[in-house]
Amino acid sequence: xxxxxxxxxxxxxxxxxxxxxxxxxxxxxxxxxxxxxxxxxxxxxxxxxxxxxxxxxxxxxxxxxxxxxxxxxxxxxxxxxxxxxxxxxxxxxxxxxxxxxxxxxxxxxxxxxxxxxxxxxxxxxxxxxxxxxxxxxxxxxxxxxxxxxxxxxxxxxxxxxxxxxxxxxxxxxxxxxxxxxxxxxxxxxxxxxxxxxxxxxxxxxxxxxxxxxxxxxxxxxxxxxxxxxxxxxxxxxxxxxxxxxxxxxxxxxxxxxxxxxxxxxxxxxxxxxxxxxxxxxxxxxxxxxxxxxxxxxxxxxxxxxxxxxxx
Amino acid sequence: xxxxxxxxxxxxxxxxxxxxxxxxxxxxxxxxxxxxxxxxxxxxxxxxxxxxxxxxxxxxxxxxxxxxxxxxxxxxxxxxxxxxxxxxxxxxxxxxxxxxxxxxxxxxxxxxxxxxxxxxxxxxxxxxxxxxxxxxxxxxxxxxxxxxxxxxxxxxxxxxxxxxxxxxxxxxxxxxxxxxxxxxxxxxxxxxxxxxxxxxxxxxxxxxxxxxxxxxxxxxxxxxxxxxxxxxxxxxxxxxxxxxxxxxxxxxxxxxxxxxxxxxxxxxxxxxxxxxxxxxxxxxxxxxxxxxxxxxxxxxxxx
Amino acid sequence: xxxxxxxxxxxxxxxxxxxxxxxxxxxxxxxxxxxxxxxxxxxxxxxxxxxxxxxxxxxxxxxxxxxxxxxxxxxxxxxxxxxxxxxxxxxxxxxxxxxxxxxxxxxxxxxxxxxxxxxxxxxxxxxxxxxxxxxxxxxxxxxxxxxxxxxxxxxxxxxxxxxxxxxxxxxxxxxxxxxxxxxxxxxxxxxxxxxxxxxxxxxxxxxxxxxxxxxxxxxxxxxxxxxxxxxxxxxxxxxxxxxxxxxxxxxxxxxxxxx
Numbered sequence: 001x002x003x004x005x006x007x008x009x010x011x012x013x014x015x016x017x018x019x020x021x022x023x024x025x026x027x028x029x030x031x032x033x034x035x036x037x038x039x040x041x042x043x044x045x046x047x048x049x050x051x052x053x054x055x056x057x058x059x060x061x062x063x064x065x066x067x068x069x070x071x072x073x074x075x076x077x078x079x080x081x082x083x084x085x086x087x088x089x090x091x092x093x094x095x096x097x098x099x100x101x102x103x104x105x106x107x108x109x110x111x112x113x114x115x116x117x118x119x120x121x122x123x124x125x126x127x128x129x130x131x132x133x134x135x136x137x138x139x140x141x142x143x144x145x146x147x148x149x150x151x152x153x154x155x156x157x158x159x160x161x162x163x164x165x166x167x168x169x170x171x172x173x174x175x176x177x178x179x180x181x182x183x184x185x186x187x188x189x190x191x192x193x194x195x196x197x198x199x200x201x202x203x204x205x206x207x208x209x210x211x212x213x214x215x216x217x218x219x220x221x222x223x224x225x226x227x228x229x230x231x232x233x234x235x236x237x238x239x240x241x242x243x244x245x246x247x248x249x250x251x252x253x254x255x256x257x258x259x260x261x262x263x264x265x266x267x268x269x270x271x272x273x274x275x276x277x278x279x280x281x282x283x284x285x286x287x288x289x290x291x292x293x294x295x296x297x298x299x300x301x302x303x304x305x306x307x308x309x310x311x
Numbered sequence: 312x313x314x315x316x317x318x319x320x321x322x323x324x325x326x327x328x329x330x331x332x333x334x335x336x337x338x339x340x341x342x343x344x345x346x347x348x349x350x351x352x353x354x355x356x357x358x359x360x361x362x363x364x365x366x367x368x369x370x371x372x373x374x375x376x377x378x379x380x381x382x383x384x385x386x387x388x389x390x391x392x393x394x395x396x397x398x399x400x401x402x403x404x405x406x407x408x409x410x411x412x413x414x415x416x417x418x419x420x421x422x423x424x425x426x427x428x429x430x431x432x433x434x435x436x437x438x439x440x441x442x443x444x445x446x447x448x449x450x451x452x453x454x455x456x457x458x459x460x461x462x463x464x465x466x467x468x469x470x471x472x473x474x475x476x477x478x479x480x481x482x483x484x485x486x487x488x489x490x491x492x493x494x495x496x497x498x499x500x501x502x503x504x505x506x507x508x509x510x511x512x513x514x515x516x517x518x519x520x521x522x523x524x525x526x527x528x529x530x531x532x533x534x535x536x537x538x539x540x541x542x543x544x545x546x547x548x549x550x551x552x553x554x555x556x557x558x559x560x561x562x563x564x565x566x567x568x569x570x571x572x573x574x575x576x577x578x579x580x581x582x583x584x585x586x587x588x589x590x591x592x593x594x595x596x597x598x599x600x601x602x603x604x605x606x607x608x609x610x611x612x613x614x
Numbered sequence: 615x616x617x618x619x620x621x622x623x624x625x626x627x628x629x630x631x632x633x634x635x636x637x638x639x640x641x642x643x644x645x646x647x648x649x650x651x652x653x654x655x656x657x658x659x660x661x662x663x664x665x666x667x668x669x670x671x672x673x674x675x676x677x678x679x680x681x682x683x684x685x686x687x688x689x690x691x692x693x694x695x696x697x698x699x700x701x702x703x704x705x706x707x708x709x710x711x712x713x714x715x716x717x718x719x720x721x722x723x724x725x726x727x728x729x730x731x732x733x734x735x736x737x738x739x740x741x742x743x744x745x746x747x748x749x750x751x752x753x754x755x756x757x758x759x760x761x762x763x764x765x766x767x768x769x770x771x772x773x774x775x776x777x778x779x780x781x782x783x784x785x786x787x788x789x790x791x792x793x794x795x796x797x798x799x800x801x802x803x804x805x806x807x808x809x810x811x812x813x814x815x816x817x818x819x820x821x822x823x824x825x826x827x828x829x830x831x832x833x834x835x836x837x838x839x840x841x842x843x844x845x846x847x848x849x850x851x852x853x854x855x856x857x858x859x860x861x862x863x864x865x866x867x868x869x870x871x872x873x
Contacts, residue, residue: 054411113554117591124588181717188714191703200689201718280429287422
């Protein structure tokens with residue numbers, strides 16, 4: 001089994017993050033959690049972008065994953081973290097497999113708009129459903145992990161732990177996939193779909209597959225976020241949430257699986273500090289940053305690292 | 312029966328409102344190939360500016376009817392200021408980039424403008440209201456149809472929509488400037504090669520589009536509580552209208568507005584649970600049947 | 615007979631792009647398709663490769679009816695094409711471009727690629743193709759930045775990656791400078807002969823046609839007006855009139871030229 005520097009780095013960082021857990025102050029652990037959850041979602045966005053598609057509605061799966069996790073707690077009364085993440089993955093896999101049949105036929109603006117439409121359909125459904133708490137959403141509380149009960153004060157460590165493990169595992173698997181023959185088709189499709197078809201490979205089935213993978217990643221991210229924050233509401237699928245994911249994807253670049261993770265960390269750090277400092281200007285800061293990145297660094301922050309490697 | 316009439320009237324009012332907002336959006340896309348998310352912010356800017364102008368007007372004790380002129384003035388002011396600043400200051404440098412990249416640029420712009428609004432007007436909801444409760448909305452009184460009461464203000468809205476549509480159609484088909492615009496819509500490079508000043512066309516188009524968004528906002532201001540977040544709400548519905556009708560098509564915007572207006576009115580009356588997403592459902596259905604919207608051009612051979 | 619097209623008809627509104635086209639191609643032959651623009655050559659290729667469906671008629675490949683199949687399926691069956699405007703993966707290097715094709719074969723689901731094809735070592739296969747087409751020097755260059763002649767060569771190499779039995783080339787030397795065109799065609803024909811491939815190519819350059827083809831089909835207004843030996847076809851009265859552009863018939867004397 002060939003291992004590359006990225007896979008090794010993933011392993012090392014996983015260990016570091018887990019070992020550091022007892023020493024992290026609350027704010028650092030929260031920041032890491034959000035960065036990792038967002039990072040997982042953006043890993044999916046990255047896969048889609050490498051395939052030439054930008055989804056403006058990934059909040060759909062992020063939210064779906066969170067609600068799936070929530071329903072495991074609320075309706076099945078089985079507040080198990082592992083089960084929640086699994087449920088999120090299953091739910092998003094099924095929904096995306098179906099929606100993907102339609103969406104895989106669209107590109108560019110229409111793909112973006114259609115994905116936006118579906119995320120707003122979910123929003124409308126959730127807001128109107130009083131059993132799910134309507135606009136308030138509801139709280140969830142995970143009490144066990146793989147059946148093992150977790151003490152109340154250790155719960156945040158368990159949440160952090162599962163977040164670290166799932167995110168890094170996703171990054172590892174995605175990295176492996178992108179280096180495979182099938183994974184390389186992503187950029188080929190982005191560059192020239194016609195040529196891919198005329199070489200005997202089905203563009204639609206690859207796009208569909210990538211759509212489903214990205215949806216599952218978003219669902220897992222949503223579930224982990226729900227576990228860590230303890231609350232779920234329809235805002236998770238409101239379009240600005242999807243916009244944030246797109247923003248982080250642009251900020252990060254698509255060069256490597258670490259890009260979305262790093263980008264999410266940068267984003268969340270800027271957001272936390274900007275919000276603390278001046279709650280009425282953090283969006284402006286975000287917007288200006290995005291413009292700067294898009295104009296001067298179209299490859300995202302990762303392209304800075306790539307340049308240094310090449311030099 | 313009265314339900315049906317209510318749906319028709321509600322639908323027409325809502326459709327008029329949608330048309331005014333969507334037509335600027337589709338125009339900008341048609342000419343500049345930019346799907347402008349910041350259109351929502353321009354709408355909001357129009358609303359907030361209208362509040363400021365109208366309330367100042369009322370505070371000075373001027374005749375209440377003049378507040379309508381204030382609405383118009385607000386829209387024009389926003390269009391003439393925000394339009395050129397955005398187009399010359401930012402968009403001009405982005406032409407030629409990928410369509411999706413342009414959308415993201417307008418998204419960044421949207422984020423920036425949302426905070427500009429917060430900084431200037433604060434975060435509390437505002438109302439177009441004079442110190443003695445004067446309001447352009449109440450000023451016009453009501454009319455009645457088969458037992459249902461409607462404010463005459465809605466007629467103003469319908470009137471503005473019709474006038475806008477007529478004016479734009481006339482400009483596009485009867486004037487030289489309009490014909491040049493249509494040339495640019497079809498092929499920017501070719502138009503430039505023929506000597507059409509594409510830069511100026513873009514400038515004028517964006518300014519007009521911004522003004523139209525602001526008109527929508529200004530007209531809406533007296534009927535709602537003006538609050539941040541109204542831009543975000545509006546833009547998704549505007550997108551739905553424009554995509555349904557076909558990006559860049561004026562008749563498409565009208566048809567899209569009509570369909571969305573009727574669908575929403577119908578769902579409010581007959582199936583309120585569906586209200587919020589009925590619009591997006593229609594958009595999804597339309598895109599399935601006609602992948603590029605109802606009024607879309609023919610496909611060209613690629614190889 | 616590896617390819618048999620019978621009674622192909624295709625029109626676009628009032629324009630007849632194909633009018634009762636009947637073509638039977640022998641295995642391992644090299645066939646040139648000539649004709650002025652709009653005569654129907656590219657339409658013919660587009661129908662064979664599945665991009666267009668004929669209004670009527672049939673196309674059989676090794677006895678199998680491929681008329682209504684999708685381009686992807688036809689590629690999988692063994693018919694590949696190159697394009698007038700090279701269709702490459704512009705952000706990838708030349709080697710990566712070829713690797714995509716090799717990767718598709720190696721991971722071909724549904725078993726459409728033969729097991730021997732699937733067992734190739736990808737890196738070696740790519741290097742072999744680079745050598746075969748004389749592209750080693752460009753191995754790590756970005757495809758989008760290559761000179762036009764090289765892009766055309768790469769486009770043809772991409773069509774060969776999936777080891778087709780029939781190769782259709784759409785104007786392989788258009789856009790290629792005069793001194794490079796024979797170099798390009800020599801390379802392509804060498805690779806073709808190595809792979810036992812039947813070739814059909816559309817060409818406007820009669821020198822290329824004369825030099826490489828065994829047989830020439832001349833198109834005009836959707837019909838085939840001449841079919842046979844290259845020298846004979848290029849001398850044909852109608853071909854000279856409608857394709858090559860000579861108005862006066864060729865005669866030993868030359869007196870008719872002044873008519």
